[in-house]
Amino acid sequence: xxxxxFFIEALVAIKSNVVYRxxxxxxxxxxxxxxxxxxxxxxxxxxxxxxxxxxxxxLSKLGFLASEVLLKDKYVSxxxxxxxxxxxxxxxxxxxxxxxxxxxxxxxxxxYTLPNIVLGEISIRHRLQSxxxxxxxEKFNPHLIHTYTTGLLKNEMSPAAVCGWLDLKNKxxxxxxxxxxxxxxxxxxxxxxxxxYYFDNE
Amino acid sequence: xxxxYLHDDAIISPLGFSTAENLQAIKEEYSGLxxxxxxxxxxxxxxxxxxxxxxLENSFDKIADNSDFTRLEKMMxxxxxxxxxxxxxxxxxxxxLVISTTKGNIDLLEAEGLLNKKVFLTExxxxxxxxxxxxAEPVVVSNACISGGLALIVGKxxxxxxxFQRVIVVGGDLLSKFVLSxxxxxxxxxxxxxxxxxKSRSGISLGEAAAAVLLNSERKEKDNIALIAGSxxxxxxxxxxxxxxxxxxxxxIQKVLKQSGLQPEDLDYISAHGTATPYNDEMEAIAxxxxxxxxxxxxxxxxxxxxxxxxxxxxxxxxxxxxxxxxELYCSLNFEESGVSKPLNIIxxxxxxxxxFALKTASGFGGCNLSLIFEKEKNGR
Numbered sequence: 222x223x224x225x226x227f228f229i230e231a232l233v234a235i236k237s238n239v240v241y242r243x244x245x246x247x248x249x250x251x252x253x254x255x256x257x258x259x260x261x262x263x264x265x266x267x268x269x270x271x272x273x274x275x276x277x278x279x280l281s282k283l284g285f286l287a288s289e290v291l292l293k294d295k296y297v298s299x300x301x302x303x304x305x306x307x308x309x310x311x312x313x314x315x316x317x318x319x320x321x322x323x324x325x326x327x328x329x330x331x332x333y334t335l336p337n338i339v340l341g342e343i344s345i346r347h348r349l350q351s352x353x354x355x356x357x358x359e360k361f362n363p364h365l366i367h368t369y370t371t372g373l374l375k376n377e378m379s380p381a382a383v384c385g386w387l388d389l390k391n392k393x394x395x396x397x398x399x400x401x402x403x404x405x406x407x408x409x410x411x412x413x414x415x416x417x418y419y420f421d422n423e
Numbered sequence: 424x425x426x427x428y429l430h431d432d433a434i435i436s437p438l439g440f441s442t443a444e445n446l447q448a449i450k451e452e453y454s455g456l457x458x459x460x461x462x463x464x465x466x467x468x469x470x471x472x473x474x475x476x477x478x479l480e481n482s483f484d485k486i487a488d489n490s491d492f493t494r495l496e497k498m499m500x501x502x503x504x505x506x507x508x509x510x511x512x513x514x515x516x517x518x519x520l521v522i523s524t525t526k527g528n529i530d531l532l533e534a535e536g537l538l539n540k541k542v543f544l545t546e547x548x549x550x551x552x553x554x555x556x557x558x559a560e561p562v563v564v565s566n567a568c569i570s571g572g573l574a575l576i577v578g579k580x581x582x583x584x585x586x587f588q589r590v591i592v593v594g595g596d597l598l599s600k601f602v603l604s605x606x607x608x609x610x611x612x613x614x615x616x617x618x619x620x621x622k623s624r625s626g627i628s629l630g631e632a633a634a635a636v637l638l639n640s641e642r643k644e645k646d647n648i649a650l651i652a653g654s655x656x657x658x659x660x661x662x663x664x665x666x667x668x669x670x671x672x673x674x675x676i677q678k679v680l681k682q683s684g685l686q687p688e689d690l691d692y693i694s695a696h697g698t699a700t701p702y703n704d705e706m707e708a709i710a711x712x713x714x715x716x717x718x719x720x721x722x723x724x725x726x727x728x729x730x731x732x733x734x735x736x737x738x739x740x741x742x743x744x745x746x747x748x749x750x751e752l753y754c755s756l757n758f759e760e761s762g763v764s765k766p767l768n769i770i771x772x773x774x775x776x777x778x779x780f781a782l783k784t785a786s787g788f789g790g791c792n793l794s795l796i797f798e799k800e801k802n803g804r
Contacts, residue, residue, distance in 0.1 A: 303657075310527075310544050310565055315601075320534040322604050331605035332663040332788060335525060337566045341789035344657035350674055352655050353791050354573060357544045357563040365562060372580040378654060378678065 227374055228405030230381075232417055233290040235283060235396035242290050244420070256394055260286065276329065277342060278314045280307075280389045284339035285346065287398045291383065292347060295400070302352035302379035303340045304370050305398075307388035310336045310357050339387065352379050361386040361397070361418050367411040370401060386418065426649040427579040429797070430639045432741045433505030435498045435595075436632035436728055437472045440482055441505060445738075446745055449753050450773060454727050456616040456628050464600045465607070470616050471598050472630030472729040474498065492550070493528045493541055498633035499551050499595045506591060506637050507555065513637075519587040520561040522548045523574035523594035525733040529601045551593065559587070568696070568730070568787030569655060570594065571634070571737030572795055576653035578638045588640050594737035595633035602732065603629055609663070611700055617730075619697030619723035619755060620704050620769055622762030627698045630729025634737045647800040648744045652682035658790035664702050665786055669710030672786055675794035676714045679782070683796045687715040690796075691778040692752060694743045696785045697723020698730055701762075703786060708763035716782070722770045726756030736785040740795060743781045747799040750778050 234241040238259050240248040248266060253259045260282050264274060267289055274285060284305070311334050318330040332338060337355040344350065352373050356365060366384050373379045385398035397418050401409050407417070433441060437455030438448035448455070455472035464471075483497045486504050499522075507513060527547045531539045540546050548561040562581070564574045571594040578590035596602075606612050606627060613626035638650070656678070658671035665672075680687065693716060695707055704723075711717060724739050731738060746752065752774040761767065783795040 299659075308543070308545055312538075312543070315526075315529070315532060315542075316534070316538075318605070319532050319601065322601065323534060326604040326608040328605070328608040328663075331608055334601075334605065335565070335567045335788055337787075337789040337791060338662050339789075340566075341657060341659075341662040341791070344659040344790060345662070348659050350656050350659050350671055353566060353657050353789070354564065354577070354655070355566045357548075357565050358560070359545045362560070368584045368586060369577065369580055372584055376682070378682075 225403055227401050227403060227409040229407040229409055229413060229417060230400045230402045230405035231291055232399040233287045235287055235394065240290060256392055278333035280311060280314065280387065281333065281339040281342045283389065283394055283396050284387050285342055287396045288343045288347065288383065291398050291400050297347050298380050299349055300351045300379050301349055302370065302373050302382040303343060303349065304354050304366060304382055304384035305340060305387050306356040306358055306362065306366060307336060307386060308357065308359055309388055309390040313389050363411050363414040363418065367414050425583045426651050427582050428639050428642050429648045429650060429744050430637040430643060431506045431509045432636045432744065433502045434632060434634045434738055434741055435502045436738065437474050437630070438727060440501065442741060442745065449727055449742065452754055452756055454616060454756055455630060456729050464598065465603055469603065469612065470628045472628065473598050474631055493531065495528055495595055495597050496547065496550050499593050500554055502633040502635035503551065503555060503591060503593050506635050510637065513589065515556050515558050517588045518557065519559050519578070519581050519590040520552050520557045521564060521574045521578045521590055521592045522551060522561050523564045523570040523592065523733045523737060525565060525567060525570055525596055526599065526602060530597055530599045532601065567789050567791055568732055569736060569785045569791050569793040570733040571735055572740060572783060572785050572793045573655060574737065575650055575740060575795060579650055579653065582638060582640045590638045591635055592638060592737065593633065593635040594734040596631060596732035596734050598629045598631040613699060616757055617699035617725050618757040618759060619699040619725050620761060620763055620767060621757065621759040623759060624699040624701065624704060624762055626700050628725065628729035630731045632728060632731040632734040632738050634734050634741055636737065636741060642800070646748055648747055649798045649800060650795060651798045652679035652796040654678035654682065655791060655793045658792065660790055662789055665706035667706065669706045669713060671790060671792035672707065672710035672784060673713050675792050676710065676782070679794045679796045685780060685796065690716060690719050690780050690782050692746055692781040693719050693721040694739045694781065694783045695721050695723050697725050699725060705763050707784065708765040708767055711767060712765035717766045718768055720752050720768050720770050722753055722755035736783065736793065740783050743783050743797055747778050747781055747797060750775055752776050
């Protein structure tokens with residue numbers, strides 16, 4: 222078992238039409254109503270060429286954008302684990318697919334009716350062939366995320382991890398992802414995980 | 424990696440409402456896949472593994488009041504109930520609950536109008552946890568078709584981290600109109616009962632099941648099967664199709680071999696995912712071949728159950744446990760002529776064989792893959 226200390230190297234939060242990187246506001250659009258429109262504007266702003274982005278469902282787009290901000294200009298090991306959670310699973314896309322079932326069931330919608338598809342999208346984008354886990358809980362559960370991620374890091378299954386919360390319900394989204402690695406100043410503890418999440422949600 | 428032991432287990436499926444009934448059916452090569460004409464599920468007839476409604480109602484009536492529970496909840500409660508029957512003194516203060524499902528109560532999802540709150544996985548979990556009186560909040564794992572196996576890794580992690588001494592892992596999914604229409608839209612549903620690894624395979628058959636296992640940090644007096652290694656890996660290739668080179672699955676196999684300190688030749692049996700889609704089975708054959716496992720007896724249980732999604736890797740892990748305990752290799756049902764490009768040692772009929780170590784694999788949408796290794800400890804150890 223490894224005894225190396227791990228740190229919160231970087232964090233990103235996206236909520237109510239604002240994007241924060243390491244606690245600092247980096248993008249804001251106050252007048253936009255629909256998450257789709259905000260997502261589109263922020264994607265444009267990032268100046269990333271990635272045609273596949275437009276095929277994704279909203280949950281995957283949010284995860285993609287958050288990981289772009291989080292992993293920008295960083296070396297990311299292909300073994301970086303992805304440990305995500307939310308409360309609504311893939312409910313928004315489930316409902317869209319359910320509606321399409323009445324006429325022409327759409328395979329391109331159906332594939333997104335699983336919450337972990339976003340882990341696949343991020344893995345493809347950043348070439349990560351790593352540990353995946355998607356948890357569903359009513360609220361962000363720092364204890365579970367910390368316990369599970371620490372297990373992977375300590376057993377040397379993964380040298381780093383991206384973990385957090387990626388929720389989309391009734392067109393309201395709440396995104397909070399952190400990069401855990403051997404670099405950084407804030408020790409990766411349950412308490413710090415809780416603090417950083419709630420800081421961004423105040 | 425510390426070991427965690429698999430104590431009592433239960434499977435609720437079209438093959439029976441206990442692990443013993445399921446094992447008996449498998450030994451007799453009896454399949455739960457039947458031709459169904461059900462307008463509530465599909466306009467066309469289809470082969471699938473469906474739990475008989477009356478049997479479910481009758482079994483559930485014997486243990487509880489029927490009215491407040493959904494079909495999936497009843498299946499899951501019956502599975503956990505089987506375990507508690509054998510462990511009446513289980514202390515809920517230090518026992519966790521991990522729930523594995525992909526779609527939960529998806530049969531309650533309507534296209535429009537107010538949502539029935541039970542379609543949320545958190546509500547399903549709450550319902551199961553409260554029914555039995557678990558003290559800790561249930562942990563829900565929803566990671567496509569590897570969920571049932573990943574839930575075992577999560578349960579093991581919750582025990583080795585010291586949070587619980589015991590964890591009940593329960594998995595379940597329904598054969599729903601939602602999922603059937605989805606796989607049909609991919610042209611992935613077979614017109615005949617699915618034929619894993621066969622040349623004439625033409626897609627999956629769907630099924631439904633619930634299963635439960637009691638994980639424990641302590642060994643039993645005898646008949647100990649331990650989960651000694653577990654790993655997942657993403658293909659980073661495609662969200663709805665597996666990697667052509669089996670990259671992610673290969674990686675998980677390498678990782679569990681390393682974790683357990685075993686060599687490929689130490690493995691006695693492989694319980695494969697074997698969905699019977701052309702791409703999945705070919706990918707698995709490549710990953711197993713690359714891992715030096717072509718010679719190891721392997722089966723897919725999908726010919727008995729169909730694909731039970733979030734339950735499948737858990738159901739198959741339970742069968743693997745009993746394969747090891749009973750020194751039995753079960754026939755890979757519906758296998759005909761090999762239809763994969765690498766040789767595999769497919770189990771064609773029931774055999775008695777001394778077994779010590781088994782590998783369980785699974786793969787799913789989103790490019791996820793999983794491997795687990797189970798060990799049979801010699802008695803008296």
